[in-house]
Amino acid sequence: MTRLINRTVARRIARRALQGVAALAIAGTPFAAQAAIEEVRVEARGQEESIRDIPVAITAVDAKTLQQYSMQSLSDVAAHTPSLEILRILSGTGTSISIRGVSSSAGSLGIEQSVSVIIDGVYFPQGRVINEGLFDSSQVAILKGPQALYFGKNATAGVVAITTNDPGNEFEAMARAGYEVRADQMDGEAMISVPVNDKWGFRIAAAGTKMWGGYFENTAGDTNYTTLDAANGFAATPHFNPAPADKKLPGEESWKTRLTLKATPTDNLTLRLKTSYADVLTNAPGLFELVSCPTLNGQPHRVSGAAPNQVPVPAGTGECNKDWKTGFNNEPPDIAATGGGPNPDSPGLDRFGNGQLGEMYKSFIISGDVDWDMDWADLKLVLNYHRQKNAWVGDNDGGADTSVFAQEFNTFSNYSAEARMATKFDGPVNAVFGFYYQKTHRYFEQSVHFAGAENSAAPAYERYTAYDKYSETDGETVSPYAEVKWSITDQWTLTGGARYIWETKDSYFIQPYVNPAFAGLFVEDRTLAVKQKFDDIIPEATVTWQPSPDLTIFAAYKQGYKSGGFDNGTIDSTLNTSPLDDITFDPESVEGFEAGIKTLLADGTVSIELDAFMYKYNDLQLNFFNAPIFAYQTLNGDMRTTGGELQVTWAPENVDGLTLNAALAYNDSHYTRFLAPCSGGQSIAEGCNVDLNLPLKKQDLAGAPRNLAPKWAGNMGFNYEMPFGNGFVWGLSGNMKFKSKYSLSEFIPDATQKGYVQFDAAIRFGTDDGRWTFAVIGKNLTNEYVLVGVRDAASTGGNTGTANAFRSDLTGYSLPPRTVKFELTYRY
Template sequence: MIRNTSSLLAGVAVGAALWTMPAMAQDAPVADNATAGGLEDIIVTARKRQESVQDVPVAVTAISAELVQRQDLTSIEKIAARTPNLNVGRASNGSGAQLTLRGIGSSSTSIGIEQSVAVVVDGVYYGQGRIINEGFFDLARVEILKGPQALFFGKNATAGVISLTSADPTSTPEFKARAGYEFKAQQAQLEFVGSGPLTDTLGLRVAVRGSKMWGGYYRNVAAPFDYPTIDVATGATGTALANPAPVDQPGERELLGRVTLKWEPTDRLTATLKASGTYNKTNNNSWNYVAFNCPNGGVSQLNGYACARDFVTHQNRIPAAFAGPTPFVNDDGDLYNRYKSWAVTANVNYELDNVTLTSVTNYNWNNNRWACACDFQSSPASNWATENSTYHAFSSEFRALTTFDSPVNLMLGGLYQKTKRDFDQYIILAGLVNSAAAPEDQYLATRKTSFTDGETIALFGQATWKIVPTLELAGGVRYTHETKDSFFTQPYNNPGVTAIFRPQDDPDGLGVINADQTFRNWSPEVSLTWKPTSDILVYGAYKTAYKSGGFSNGGINSKLSTNPFDDLTFDPERAAGFEAGIKTTLADNQLRLNLGAYSYLYKDLQVDFFNSPIFAFQTLTADARTKGVELEFEYAPRSVEGLNLHGSINYNRARYTDFPQAPCYAGQSIAQGCSIVLADGGVRQNLEGKPLSVAPRWTGTIGAAYDSSMGNGLKIGLNADLRYSSSYLASGFGNPLSRQGRYATLDAGVRIGSDDDRWEFALIGKNLTNRFYVTGVVDGPSTGGASGGLVAAPADQLGFGNVPRTVMAQITTRF
């Protein structure tokens, strides 16, 4: 019954969308008042000041609060799924995500690597991949800034910025309740927003959202199996039953909340305090891993299941016999991912006659725990692990912006940030048991503990010079001084793995790794803007950016490695290049056309991989270039009130320019290029000129929206958006089996409500083409053969899959 209902609603959504004559998915938001005809001005804060999107020398995609609500764009993944050139891969462990923009992203396998695509929430930098577990709802706007953004956005934004701004209290009382039901995952969702003034100068906004799935997006079709065990203390062998994880995954439960106080005692002073929290739990942290391409006749080398580009996985619980004493897993051995966070942000804005002072202070904390089937496709040769990691950060930023009636104005500021990450991991491997060990270690092969304390001090400034009224030159620089003090050890190793893992009390003194790292950087940028008329802007910019080096807290202290310090540490990443464009508003404010081109060189791009000959995770650095052209349009004809057509087409070429000793993919032969032999016995390949991971050459969007009155106090809204991607390699190491073919996804919706917005009923459809695609990949553990041989022995390709077709019915009431 549910499947039939879902198909019916999908058909209604598609039919409604086609009725609107769709043209390209949006790279610009639907106007807040589309029924008036013509384009609405879009305000962004790309330069930490309020400006029209057509007046900033930055390539920026802006999404309005109305569009966020209309299409339920309430997570980083949902935003990426309809934004060209932006991809998000959800990973089980490591950093938890791979965010990629214009072909530049950060490996997901290391928790210590911060994302090259920075996420900024209410003016605060969040660089951790686990940010994708946050739910972002009740937003005022979303801005996606493409290319290096060092000057205005904290740090580490070498590829771009996703900036999210939550809604503030309203000047009049407003109460909104929303209930939704998504048919594929059988997910119920409830949301409440209350907003309004408490006094003449103090406003309050409270927003709460909760959801629960009774089903899931993916089907787990694993069967139970007996897991072979051996007790190294007694030599006894046996088996332990590993039952399947739940069929429907991820079975998510989520609770989000935010409280905002806004105080405006005078027309000069505005102080805003926001406190937010997130709780998110799923029944598996690797629920979206799919064996999508297997070279062994389309059958998994690990467990014999058929491999397919589909929303199906095969994963088993931790055997109950192992589960009880193992930290962070319950007695049944359930797999899970549990994410908790809270944050407090204070934003103070004080306007003098010619100077605006701004202060943003934040403290944020998150904890992520999981139990993982860490082969991602389970079998009697499987391994499992649990992890508990905590991250917290305090930051304070101060800026002064002058607005003198003179050709020259200044922006000056500083940032201080203090961070700490604590990390513990517990690994079950090869059926190893040690009855002589402490109870919590008896079923472990090894465990890790690590921490990193970080401190950042940055100073930044910009001068803008109006050479003539139509020509502006802006130049600025950010200086960053950053330290990271880190610790790593493996305090317990089962005697069965002492030939692989270095013990904490290693006689060579390498069992405990301490790293005191210091990084310094100057990141300048300059832009020239010419505005010959109020409707045309031409700009060119030279930009640089920097992402600090760091420490891989989740690495391995391999006994086979001669330098574990180098395995666990990595160098900073830098970017520099040019961008130019023209932004126009034409046809009596009915047509917006923007064209941009860019070319950026990345030095020491951070690339993480597992070095199997020495059994160690290592972060290497490579040089790369990304260059391309982007065209976007938006058309809102006055002759058809309420109609908005929008779209974009993007060409991007992202290639390694220097990676002479790149890792080989699993089973790569000498003839396939894995022919460089290192002193430690490892083999490598030269990837110069080869494509980066998740870097499609062509992406495009086309879409339409239509809002109209139906009479009798009713109105209707329709929208459809198509997103296209050409093919790309999901692997960063040139594995041809990782190729994701070209695809297109369709989102569409229909809304009927009252003219006074008292109520609205909506159907929201996403990925109505039900296309499966991957946005990241790993070589399947325990599959494939050694690299650098005469005969190729490729591994199964396990990809981070997307969400299938979903249709949500949603009702909203305001009172």
């Protein structure tokens, strides 16, 4: 901490705080003085409770805060939550969600997240579900640590629970329009809620975005891509690739809508039905740029020759700086026009027309729940169906020349049902019984084009393909669970429970076509198939002491479990030592302890939450792409995370309308056992010194820090509201987030992000009844460049595991630069 907050940095923080105040900005709802801290209620144990009574470390973001800072995604929420980080990439599951430094790799489509995303009580396995957004939401709750008992499966690191709004007892309507300057982006949101009668009502909400520009600049120009025809003596044919017309990325367009029906036919019966649709389109999948090119002193490079005598050669045009500039080439139009193969739903490289890049996400969700409140028990039934499609066409090499490009199409469908009964006996002992069932299907296809691959003897749609691949997985989960709650005295409570998980996954993978020039590297038409079965019992126990309504002290023993699986997006390489073992992975488990204190002081004006934890993870599920030899490997490693977090909220009695908040988190998260593949071009002296006789050489990362796991992180914020003239109010808010240095990749030893400070702030003005509000919202006001992940650039780095190795170039994924948004909200 002292290395981060020294005198120089302290002066920097103070200076930037003043700069932030000058640009402050926030969006809002009705303003009112706050005499005490409002109670926040969260559903963390099967029923809605005050956050002060729940023996779980929780950070909750309410609807007002979501609107004030125009939080439209979980990435926005992470900017205000020290223990939460979001990494978004091009391939695989597309997202890695990290809590307390624990996360699963984003690069594998088959690895489900260690942090579960729950929307309205329903578990969504795929990381790209964060595309659903946070429009018309009432709350986002981050539950830290294993949450296996009440949140289905896979919540080994925690839960992000999103709650959307229901229709109320009164008519409501809202319209909001915003304009963000840097990205040249318009967005809007509208809602209408109608109580048809005293028994039922409906609510319709919609949100849309149109981005004419973006916060990334595309510097790619005209290029040529030369192919070598394997069926014609490797005759060379140049393909002209004109400079992309889109110079600003990501050019997002989106449309999202939700319909909610709610009925209360009797006083103790509630029925709810929600349907939602999301359609998101961008002109650049997975925004990344070259951020480090050490081999040629800042010049991007490619590899020439065969190991151990490879040499780096300059990669033509392109730059390697941390400046939100990248070189994304479209695909050569004549190559893209060859089509997408036998699947009519996947037009391949020409999905977006004339070789243009892009990503498409479409999703349909329908869920229903029944809540029956009887005298002796609460019964709840939740049913859900979810289907999503995702497709992209991408420039995958990271440089400004046309070198490596690919297209992908995948679908995922999920059926789930959960039934739960919680008893309400007058005696000291009560119990919860539940049953969860899920059935899933995943389809995946991808084709990769690089190194001048051409084969005129192949089908037209494969002519320029280096290799393609197809995969599917059918999954089924059966999981009963139970918990017993014993009120030993009025102050002491002991709870204990367990969940049983039984799961099967039936998968296959095949590369039906490989260009003959790459027959020595990729395996053609070999089916890798496996039917996996997993089961486990996950117990937990918690003791809670509540000597008064304003003080809760708890200690808990917890376990968590995530079943193994199959990497659908792998590569069947001749260099893989054990093909099936390299694309399957073992279950992930965790056990440990947590303790905390939650208290309300000073007549309800000060809230303090303090927690400490220690967890040991066995077989954390990870995925590695070996860029120099084009091989994927799924693997498992052991890790330990130890730390604590302090959260304080203060509403001063002598300053009406002011609320102050702060959080500080310490986390020591490192591997205890992990033999990992070496990064591209890593030398023996840099730690690549295990299994040097194998194609995939290894390094021992025991003791190395986890990625996205800073030792110190925190935030400080305020919200101030006061009357302004006759019937008007104004508000001012700000938030400072800081993190100490952290690792950007578990596989690249020296890839780190230095400690940083970011400011979000805002100002708003409107009527005191909340009828209308005008706001200006600023994020990352000091324009800090922050990376949240890096990976080896394809076809770079050579002679790995030797004394004359040369390092890969690195592509990085960054947080957005400074943005300033103007927003107008009208409510009726």
